[in-house]
Amino acid sequence: xxxxxxxxxxxxxxxxxxxxxxxxxxxxxxxxxxxxxxxxxxxxxxxxxxxxxxxxxxxxxxxxxxxxxxxxxxxxxxxxxxxxxxxxxxxxxxxxxxxxxxxxxxxxxxxxxxxxxxxxxxxxxxxxxxxxxxxxxxxxxxxxxxxxxxxxxxxxxxxxxxxxxxxxxxxxxxxxxxxxxxxxxxxxxxxxxxxxxxxxxxxxxxxxxxxxxxxxxxxxxxxxxxxxxxxxxxxxxxxxxxxxxxxxxxxxxxxxxxxxxxxxxxxxxxxxxxxxxxxxxxxxxxxxxxxxxxxxxxxxxxxxxxxxxxxxxxxxxxxxxxxxxxxxxxxxxxxxx
Amino acid sequence: xxxxxxxxxxxxxxxxxxxxxxxxxxxxxxxxxxxxxxxxxxxxxxxxxxxxxxxxxxxxxxxxxxxxxxxxxxxxxxxxxxxxxxxxxxxxxxxxxxxxxxxxxxxxxxxxxxxxxxxxxxxxxxxxxxxxxxxxxxxxxxxxxxxxxxxxxxxxxxxxxxxxxxxxxxxxxxxxxxxxxxxxxxxxxxxxxxxxxxxxxxxxxxxxxxxxxxxxxxxxxxxxxxxxxxxxxxxxxxxxxxxxxxxxxxxxxxxxxxxxxxxxxxxxxxxxxxxxxxxxxxxxxxxxxxxxxxxxxxxxxxxxxxxxxxxxxxxxxxxxxxxxxxxxxxxxxxxxx
Numbered sequence: 001x002x003x004x005x006x007x008x009x010x011x012x013x014x015x016x017x018x019x020x021x022x023x024x025x026x027x028x029x030x031x032x033x034x035x036x037x038x039x040x041x042x043x044x045x046x047x048x049x050x051x052x053x054x055x056x057x058x059x060x061x062x063x064x065x066x067x068x069x070x071x072x073x074x075x076x077x078x079x080x081x082x083x084x085x086x087x088x089x090x091x092x093x094x095x096x097x098x099x100x101x102x103x104x105x106x107x108x109x110x111x112x113x114x115x116x117x118x119x120x121x122x123x124x125x126x127x128x129x130x131x132x133x134x135x136x137x138x139x140x141x142x143x144x145x146x147x148x149x150x151x152x153x154x155x156x157x158x159x160x161x162x163x164x165x166x167x168x169x170x171x172x173x174x175x176x177x178x179x180x181x182x183x184x185x186x187x188x189x190x191x192x193x194x195x196x197x198x199x200x201x202x203x204x205x206x207x208x209x210x211x212x213x214x215x216x217x218x219x220x221x222x223x224x225x226x227x228x229x230x231x232x233x234x235x236x237x238x239x240x241x242x243x244x245x246x247x248x249x250x251x252x253x254x255x256x257x258x259x260x261x262x263x264x265x266x267x268x269x270x271x272x273x274x275x276x277x278x279x280x281x282x283x284x285x286x287x288x289x290x291x292x293x294x295x296x297x298x299x300x301x302x303x304x305x306x307x308x309x310x311x312x313x314x315x316x317x318x319x320x321x322x323x324x325x326x327x328x329x330x331x332x333x334x335x336x337x
Numbered sequence: 338x339x340x341x342x343x344x345x346x347x348x349x350x351x352x353x354x355x356x357x358x359x360x361x362x363x364x365x366x367x368x369x370x371x372x373x374x375x376x377x378x379x380x381x382x383x384x385x386x387x388x389x390x391x392x393x394x395x396x397x398x399x400x401x402x403x404x405x406x407x408x409x410x411x412x413x414x415x416x417x418x419x420x421x422x423x424x425x426x427x428x429x430x431x432x433x434x435x436x437x438x439x440x441x442x443x444x445x446x447x448x449x450x451x452x453x454x455x456x457x458x459x460x461x462x463x464x465x466x467x468x469x470x471x472x473x474x475x476x477x478x479x480x481x482x483x484x485x486x487x488x489x490x491x492x493x494x495x496x497x498x499x500x501x502x503x504x505x506x507x508x509x510x511x512x513x514x515x516x517x518x519x520x521x522x523x524x525x526x527x528x529x530x531x532x533x534x535x536x537x538x539x540x541x542x543x544x545x546x547x548x549x550x551x552x553x554x555x556x557x558x559x560x561x562x563x564x565x566x567x568x569x570x571x572x573x574x575x576x577x578x579x580x581x582x583x584x585x586x587x588x589x590x591x592x593x594x595x596x597x598x599x600x601x602x603x604x605x606x607x608x609x610x611x612x613x614x615x616x617x618x619x620x621x622x623x624x625x626x627x628x629x630x631x632x633x634x635x636x637x638x639x640x641x642x643x644x645x646x647x648x649x650x651x652x653x654x655x656x657x658x659x660x661x662x663x664x665x666x667x668x669x670x671x672x673x674x
Contacts, residue, residue, distance in 0.1 A: 003340075003671050005671070005672070005673050006673065035379055037377045037378075037379065038377075040374045040375075040377060040390070040392055041374075042372055042374065042392055042393075042394045042401065044394065044396055044401065044429055044432075045396060046396065047429075047430060049430075049431075049432050050432075051392070051394075051401060051427055051432055053377070053390055053392045053403055055377050055379055055388070055390045056379075057379045057381065057388075059381055059382060059383065064379065064381065064388060066390055066405065068403065068425060068427070068434065070427060070431075070432025070433070071432070072430075072431055072432040075431050075432070078431065080431055080433075084431070084432055084433045084434065086425065086434040088405060088423065088425065090388055090405070090407060092381055092384075092386075093384060093386075093409075094386075094407075094409055094412050094415065094417055094421070095381075095386050095387075095388055095407025095408070095409040095412070095421055096407070096417070096421045097405065097421065097423040100437060102673045104673075332671070334340055334342070334669070335342070336342050336343065336439045336441075
């Protein structure tokens with residue numbers, strides 16, 4: 001069995017690689033080639049923590065594994081991450097466990113890559129201003145996905161706490177030179193903004209990575225041609241885009257219809273109010289990749305991609321990481337025999 | 338995160354320890370203190386393999402984890418084990434993965450320990466002849482559990498293939514001196530029998546560890562006072578005890594009512610035929626441990642324990658292994674940070 005930590009993965013698996021994995025995952029998901037049973041949840045009452053077990057299989061590709069994710073809110077008061085994940089991969093021919101992979105890191109990568117895929121597929125080619133909402137655990141890889149896919153002059157970061165936002169911007173400015181992205185893309189200014197509305201008015205691309213329960217900016221301020229990627233909200237109570245944003249968009253893409261109807265608050269709240277129907281969206285992003293639904297058709301359209309995250313992203317990313325690690329001889333081998 | 342292999346576990350965790358864990362598990366299960374959601378199954382069609390994901394939680398004891406088991410029948414033609422298992426344990430306070438344990442080995446130990454627990458609880462103290470049916474993956478630990486709990490003069494082994502049975506007996510005779518059991522218990526003769534009926538007629542304890550679909554011996558041959566532990570069958574099609582054996586027994590114990598009604602063919606077939614009711618049994622073994630149902634009441638009673646295996650056995654054994662390994666500083670630590 002091979003153990004792969006964040007440091008192992010970082011040696012060879014780039015954001016660009018992960019975007020490819022995630023695009024494959026979205027296409028497989030929309031082709032109904034992913035078996036992903038309902039996830040099992042165990043609640044630890046005394047700390048209000050949830051442990052989730054999410055197995056998945058893509059038989060024709062040889063992908064078989066499970067992600068174990070825990071969300072323990074009280075961890076933050078202990079100085080520990082609230083979300084922890086581990087991915088276990090099995091050999092599809094023998095059922096043997098073949099790899100244990102740092103799922104927390106893969107989750108950040110593949111969530112960044114969802115944004116990256118949507119930018120590649122839906123954003124205009126020439127952009128100047130990006131905006132990133134959120135400075136939490138997912139934000140670093142969201143920023144990397146933005147930089148990996150477009151050359152921005154400026155990326156504005158908006159957080160709830162301005163001190164923390166300044167710290168995040170400083171940390172990112174130091175990290176960017178080390179990122180495995182195109183050299184000219186690294187020439188970008190990372191700036192902290194206090195007010196979301198100030199930040200978005202000139203934005204070409206907006207990325208939402210928060211657990212907000214109300215829209216992060218006024219949709220009336222959006223300029224034509226903007227692309228929005230929302231990856232933060234994942235319950236019916238959460239909502240990162242206001243009604244105007246959703247209704248103004250020319251095209252809306254989602255990761256998975258069933259998951260969207262269960263977990264994407266910005267849409268389900270409007271569906272429940274009868275403002276939009278369950279079929280309001282343009283298509284699943286996988287169907288866009290497969291050429292079954294149209295993408296952006298001109299420079300003026302406003303496009304939205306909303307992802308709640310699907311297990312295929314973990315499965316495909318983890319398998320691709322595993323295969324490349326084997327090829328390169330990276331990681332620690334544990335012998336159980 | 339701590340990695341624990343079979344060799345690590347063997348350094349400190351004895352069959353006697355595992356019997357204690359399993360008795361705790363049965364008692365917790367019968368007290369309804371175990372949260373074990375329905376296991377999730379993924380079938381890999383082209384090799385007819387099943388991967389099963391079995392999470393479990395005992396909050397008040399701090400046990401949280403999951404066993405991943407795969408059953409890939411075509412492995413045998415590849416010279417690999419058909420059943421493989423891995424156990425992942427989580428910290429119940431933070432949700433972090435704290436250990437990865439060789440689940441194949443723990444499964445063998447805890448299945449042996451189920452037999453061991455039933456012998457401790459239900460068999461007569463003074464015994465001479467034991468019989469073990471089956472020479473497969475589970476049999477070594479079944480034999481160890483017999484030797485750990487009673488002093489036999491002879492244990493007769495019955496397999497489908499006599500050559501293989503002879504090999505098994507020879508291998509076991511060599512292993513017994515190394516077993517961590519009472520010294521005087523090691524003074525036992527292991528003999529190969531061709532015919533199950535010849536073997537059982539004088540037996541004081543009979544252990545069944547096969548996947549047979551019909552009774553392994555004629556129940557009319559049983560002598561008074563015999564204890565039978567059946568741990569092999571685990572589907573409605575499988576059946577290790579004939580009708581006479583089930584109907585002759587004075588007391589019948591099971592591991593878990595719901596599991597028995599789904600998976601114990603020797604009983605469900607008789608229930609389906611209207612020969613016995615769903616309430617035919619004396620009690621769950623956990624309720625026997627808790628003093629809620631009676632045990633053996635004299636030297637003449639015939640007792641049966643039938644176990645299909647419950648996830649609490651894995652959970653409690655794995656946690657006890659983990660805690661002792663931490664205490665002793667055994668195992669390999671992997672740093673994911």
